Amino acid sequence: MTPRPIRAAAGLTKMKSSRPIALLAAVLLAAACGGAGETGAGPGQEGERRQLTLITGLKSDEFYITMGCGAMAEAKKLGVDLDVQGPEDFSAPLQIPIVNSVTAQQPDAVLIAPTDRNALIQPMRQMKSAGITTVQVDTTIDDPSIAVSSIASNNEQGGQVAAQTLAELVGDKGKVYVINVKPGISTTDARAEGFINEMKKHPDIAFVGQDYDEDQADIATQKVSATLAKHPDLAGIFATNLIAAEGAATALKAAGKTGDVKLVGFDAGPKQVEDLRNGSLQAVVAQEPYAIGQIGVQQAVKALNGEPTRKQIQTNLVPITAKELESKSRYLYKSEC
Amino acid sequence: MDRPAETDPRPVAARADLEGEPEAGAGETLLSRTLRANSLWIFLVLVVLVLGFSVARPQAFLSPFNIQSIFTNAATLLVVSVGMTYVIVSAGIDLSVGSVLVFSGVVAAKTMTGIGGQDSGWGPIVIGLVVGLLGGLAWGITNGILVAKAHIPPLIVTLGTLGMALGSAQIITGGTDVRNVPVQLTAVLGQGRLLGVIPWLVVIAVVVTIVGGLVLATTRFGRYTYAIGSNTEAARRAGIAVDRHLLKVYALSGLLAGLAGDLSLAYFTTTTIGGHTTDNLSAIAAVVLGGTSLFGGVGTMFGTVVGVFIPAVLGSGFVIIGVQPFWQSVAVGAVLVAAVFVDQWRRRARENR
Amino acid sequence: MVEALLEARNVVKQYGTVRALQGTDFSAYAGTVTALIGDNGAGKSTLVKCLSGVAMPDGGEIFLDGQRILLDSPTSAQRLGIETVYQDLALAYDLDAAANLYLGRELRRPGLLGMLGVLDKAAMRNGGAGALANLGVRLPAADAPVGSLSGGQRQSIAVARAVAWASRVIFMDEPTAALGVVQRERVLEVIRRVRDSGVAVVLISHNMPEVLAVADRIEVLRLGRRVARFAAGDVDVEDLVGAMTGALEASALGANDVEANDVEAGAQTGGEGNTNGGNGR
Numbered sequence: 022m023t024p025r026p027i028r029a030a031a032g033l034t035k036m037k038s039s040r041p042i043a044l045l046a047a048v049l050l051a052a053a054c055g056g057a058g059e060t061g062a063g064p065g066q067e068g069e070r071r072q073l074t075l076i077t078g079l080k081s082d083e084f085y086i087t088m089g090c091g092a093m094a095e096a097k098k099l100g101v102d103l104d105v106q107g108p109e110d111f112s113a114p115l116q117i118p119i120v121n122s123v124t125a126q127q128p129d130a131v132l133i134a135p136t137d138r139n140a141l142i143q144p145m146r147q148m149k150s151a152g153i154t155t156v157q158v159d160t161t162i163d164d165p166s167i168a169v170s171s172i173a174s175n176n177e178q179g180g181q182v183a184a185q186t187l188a189e190l191v192g193d194k195g196k197v198y199v200i201n202v203k204p205g206i207s208t209t210d211a212r213a214e215g216f217i218n219e220m221k222k223h224p225d226i227a228f229v230g231q232d233y234d235e236d237q238a239d240i241a242t243q244k245v246s247a248t249l250a251k252h253p254d255l256a257g258i259f260a261t262n263l264i265a266a267e268g269a270a271t272a273l274k275a276a277g278k279t280g281d282v283k284l285v286g287f288d289a290g291p292k293q294v295e296d297l298r299n300g301s302l303q304a305v306v307a308q309e310p311y312a313i314g315q316i317g318v319q320q321a322v323k324a325l326n327g328e329p330t331r332k333q334i335q336t337n338l339v340p341i342t343a344k345e346l347e348s349k350s351r352y353l354y355k356s357e358c
Numbered sequence: 359m360d361r362p363a364e365t366d367p368r369p370v371a372a373r374a375d376l377e378g379e380p381e382a383g384a385g386e387t388l389l390s391r392t393l394r395a396n397s398l399w400i401f402l403v404l405v406v407l408v409l410g411f412s413v414a415r416p417q418a419f420l421s422p423f424n425i426q427s428i429f430t431n432a433a434t435l436l437v438v439s440v441g442m443t444y445v446i447v448s449a450g451i452d453l454s455v456g457s458v459l460v461f462s463g464v465v466a467a468k469t470m471t472g473i474g475g476q477d478s479g480w481g482p483i484v485i486g487l488v489v490g491l492l493g494g495l496a497w498g499i500t501n502g503i504l505v506a507k508a509h510i511p512p513l514i515v516t517l518g519t520l521g522m523a524l525g526s527a528q529i530i531t532g533g534t535d536v537r538n539v540p541v542q543l544t545a546v547l548g549q550g551r552l553l554g555v556i557p558w559l560v561v562i563a564v565v566v567t568i569v570g571g572l573v574l575a576t577t578r579f580g581r582y583t584y585a586i587g588s589n590t591e592a593a594r595r596a597g598i599a600v601d602r603h604l605l606k607v608y609a610l611s612g613l614l615a616g617l618a619g620d621l622s623l624a625y626f627t628t629t630t631i632g633g634h635t636t637d638n639l640s641a642i643a644a645v646v647l648g649g650t651s652l653f654g655g656v657g658t659m660f661g662t663v664v665g666v667f668i669p670a671v672l673g674s675g676f677v678i679i680g681v682q683p684f685w686q687s688v689a690v691g692a693v694l695v696a697a698v699f700v701d702q703w704r705r706r707a708r709e710n711r
Numbered sequence: 712m713v714e715a716l717l718e719a720r721n722v723v724k725q726y727g728t729v730r731a732l733q734g735t736d737f738s739a740y741a742g743t744v745t746a747l748i749g750d751n752g753a754g755k756s757t758l759v760k761c762l763s764g765v766a767m768p769d770g771g772e773i774f775l776d777g778q779r780i781l782l783d784s785p786t787s788a789q790r791l792g793i794e795t796v797y798q799d800l801a802l803a804y805d806l807d808a809a810a811n812l813y814l815g816r817e818l819r820r821p822g823l824l825g826m827l828g829v830l831d832k833a834a835m836r837n838g839g840a841g842a843l844a845n846l847g848v849r850l851p852a853a854d855a856p857v858g859s860l861s862g863g864q865r866q867s868i869a870v871a872r873a874v875a876w877a878s879r880v881i882f883m884d885e886p887t888a889a890l891g892v893v894q895r896e897r898v899l900e901v902i903r904r905v906r907d908s909g910v911a912v913v914l915i916s917h918n919m920p921e922v923l924a925v926a927d928r929i930e931v932l933r934l935g936r937r938v939a940r941f942a943a944g945d946v947d948v949e950d951l952v953g954a955m956t957g958a959l960e961a962s963a964l965g966a967n968d969v970e971a972n973d974v975e976a977g978a979q980t981g982g983e984g985n986t987n988g989g990n991g992r
Contacts (some may be wrong), residue, residue, distance in 0.1 A: 125424030
């Protein structure tokens, strides 16, 4: 007769084994199905379709999704395969494992938006030494020798455009303030810099300073609320990214100053469009992620074909006010292709 | 006044049988122990994953580069998870590890750049690494004192130090990542390899894991950790200095987070201040995936290793076979919930006896 | 007359405004089973806590072998050879029987490994099996966590642990509560065996027939005071219940042990009629 505790243990094993393994089977099945459609046989072989991978900075972000849409469309047009990957957060520790796995996968070319200008150098060097053609999209690393081409918005110009738009909105006078993301992010820092420099050309506008929100809307709200308390006569705010704009809009709403204090944001995702419509935002500066994706794929394919590429390509930035939502709809970002 | 005479629900005959057959029990000891271990099943999950990805894309998944990448990328999380295993086995929790990691990386980097600069030799680097370890230890001791002596629940204590450590790191750096880390550090510790094959990061993580596993499984320190997690009052009455032991456990977790901060600094060549906000949850998930009970008293280091590698393998494998990145979160989350479900189911089964 | 091995004099313990012990006396004798009985709330468990180092008394004195002792922790009690089987068993349910038997007293490997804290699990397993065999307990698997065992087996382990380490005094707080008939007999047998080895056994029980079956002496607590002492042969269940509930006045109890009064005269607090009893030998 089997002693009881052992029998109990045996019953347990049945339970435990069946569930995770069933789950695993489901996951692998999903993996197999998902994989089958996008990748053919071994990559990089003679006569096969070119394999490209786009590694974005953040997987669930309309900017990068739109970039992926542009890249997808262009890949289809040029007859190459494209796979899109991205980390859960905009951070190097989460992006590097993905970069390494892509390197192991050996596609012909990679489009990447590096999340840190230092930390990604080594993984991208390994990628290059594995024979993978690399194109930088949106952001860059400090080593310019790796990518054959870098496509990005001219963020400093974006800051200028934002400054001009905000100046117009506030009647070219009064106090303005910048809510920025984190120090050290090349894109948002360039936007702030462009904004601040442009405002120096407007003698009646006083720049009262900038704060960082750690890319968290609630922190942006706190900072903007505090600034409103300090400067009750604040005329305008430039928020350097979506989250900063969201936080700032919340603070203005709480203070009952929506529309009185003009708010200019960056990017043109569905959320910003909604905010433009309901008046929380007065204007945004839109990038062209779709074009960045398209051009990235073009440059990668050119490099693979041995054609010359352009080292630096800057895409346009477009100011959009609520009234222009219809006329400039092609600049709005998508949450799916 | 009389108590119910019979609280043992089994019929007398069954009980007699049970006590009359010790050999049967003794003979199945190893088997029963293996079957009882949650980690065995989760290990099989890992094996199946590895086999699945290997069959799907052998050249890519099993390439030396990919295997090395998986290990290197898991190294810092593994070190943190070793400390977390002790904390969770003692029925505690440490949410502060990611922030302590960042803090340690920052103080280490600041020390190195302050006294040596980017081209500094090993002197300033070693001093910086030690400062990083001490920084982690200091936060660990802070956690330990607040948990063991002030009797504040560990969830609250470490939630507090999570914010304090990260905030301190940001105060020290002004929010900007320290980037001019000595080249020697990143070249040797971050990218260098033992005998040109095994990355130093992996060597260090493996040594920490083996030592941590042996101490947990074979020493009095480990035994006390299990006993306290299982029944704190029983441990206290058995004469175990519970408060002092808990202090040591949290100090260990802090120290290992400090070590992970050093490793992370060497690997990423920058302090990655914003990149560790979910490290605490990753470590807790790894430990729990590995069969360690959130209620304490149960768990193995082997399970934790498996728990660290399941997300790592899934992440790498999914990228290689070209699956949408969202699936990874779904898969890891599902396995985690299943693991905790099994743990609770098991406990309920036991308590109903 | 034999001197008490463990003696409490005028022990006071207060929890907030509740005076659980209001100057309680108690004595236990080597090689004797002393039953400590009383209604719920009489202070039995509190007294045991004070005498086993779990709680610090607010007043009074404790003597072991005539020496005044200070019990500030379970460890200090254990060091003096005083062990306790707690009512809640105080076992680590995730550890196996041997680990529980040696909890806080782990054996370490000889040599360097031992200095590093490495446990000698084989020795503990063997020792643990021996201690359990003494109680006639056989476990289905030596390394099964205690929590997976039956209530009776758990209780046996708690008893075995205390028995294994007690060299002077052993307190057993309801040691048979979770046991079946057969195992209960075994534990009572163990209690007698421990007594015969010269240890002072203190049995806390609600089960009057059990008390009468195994105890040599009986001390009765009521409302935080000792109200009566009996030699087991002299009383029946009715007497005990009467003393516990206060229905039986002190004066009505057999006042047949002058010598005990003599011995303990210095310690008596002059309190209400608590001078009855005997050493029951």
